[in-house]
Amino acid sequence: MAEVKVIGASLSLFCTRIEWALKLKGVEYEYIEEDLKNKSHILVNSNPVHKKVPVLLHRDKPICESLLILEYIDEVWKDNPLLPQHPYQKAIARFWAEFADEKCVMGAWGACQAEGEEKEKAVESAAESFAYLEKQLEGNKYFGGEEIGYLDLALGWIPHWLNVMEQVADMKLLDADKFPLLHEWAQRFIQLPLIKECLPPREDLVNYFAASLTYMRSLKANHQ
């Protein structure tokens, strides 16, 4: 039995960041694909509070919440540190990772769903959040400095997932003119072989987001 297991869903941006971290650390793991429409006992028992993926099982002990899993991985396997060593830099990295999950992931998905007049406002509001990230890249190749780190992994959904959201919802959030550093970073990050090999096929993501969007809009239409 594998010492390290990941319970995940292959299209989830929150799960892919865990696989990236384990691969960066050179940790072998068994991947268990979860059917989110029919949740397994192992998921429900491992994460009884939220019943969400990803869950990391290390010697059968479950760790939940993707950003906390990244911290755990970094503390257990010391090679290739993910978080900065200095407490202040560490606090800053944690701050932006939480900010991005709360404001950028949710902002981008909100903009996807918005229609008509609301759409422009939602795209603008999400862009304001992305502008904070752009500033963090000034003078840096990666969010982690010269090498990728915790914050790069936390933001690693941007080049692939955001790009698909933009296509499906016919909008432009990550404008190269407006966010040149973020745009360059995204190109650089996604070309790294270790990052590339974990990405779900673009077509699957397009189908997934298109279906989710249709579903959300039908819900909204029935409640207006």
Next chain:
Amino acid sequence: MAEVKVIGASLSLFCTRIEWALKLKGVEYEYIEEDLKNKSHILVNSNPVHKKVPVLLHRDKPICESLLILEYIDEVWKDNPLLPQHPYQKAIARFWAEFADEKCVMGAWGACQAEGEEKEKAVESAAESFAYLEKQLEGNKYFGGEEIGYLDLALGWIPHWLNVMEQVADMKLLDADKFPLLHEWAQRFIQLPLIKECLPPREDLVNYFAASLTYMRSLKANHQ
């Protein structure tokens, strides 16, 4: 000029946890009371994203978000460790601290605001979240084990703030029969001299929550 400053609001449960941590570590600090109705330049400049208290200023560098500030304090000042040393225990403490801020603080405040039939449901739903915390105390004197730690500070609002909320909203959430361990922990925690001395006067909290409740209910009444 003080090396360590806390920008806070004396009635905020998120700010008091920072003062507890600094006192536990024996760190001297200057406390700056913020007027949340007329936010200062120092707050807006230190926390431009959220513009919220608390902010810790260490040698003029700002750290925001109370749980992240606790981690920072624990990493910079090593005496009296707050977080467990083992990565797994650390991940668990972080998980429950985030859970409590998201589900218990918000759940209790939601139950305060609810009226009529909704109230019973909201109290029940919040109680379900508190039941998870009760389980964490099995076999332990404090959430941190034999001594108070990070999770005790994060949950330290329960004995004082929740008690006031219960009075103001005429409800009972922390029932001693239903949550004996949490109830005993709350009594034990609040009697610690270092904890007690940072608590805002009960009367001020009662007035604050009563006024907030009246305001929230008038907002709701005008939108129905």
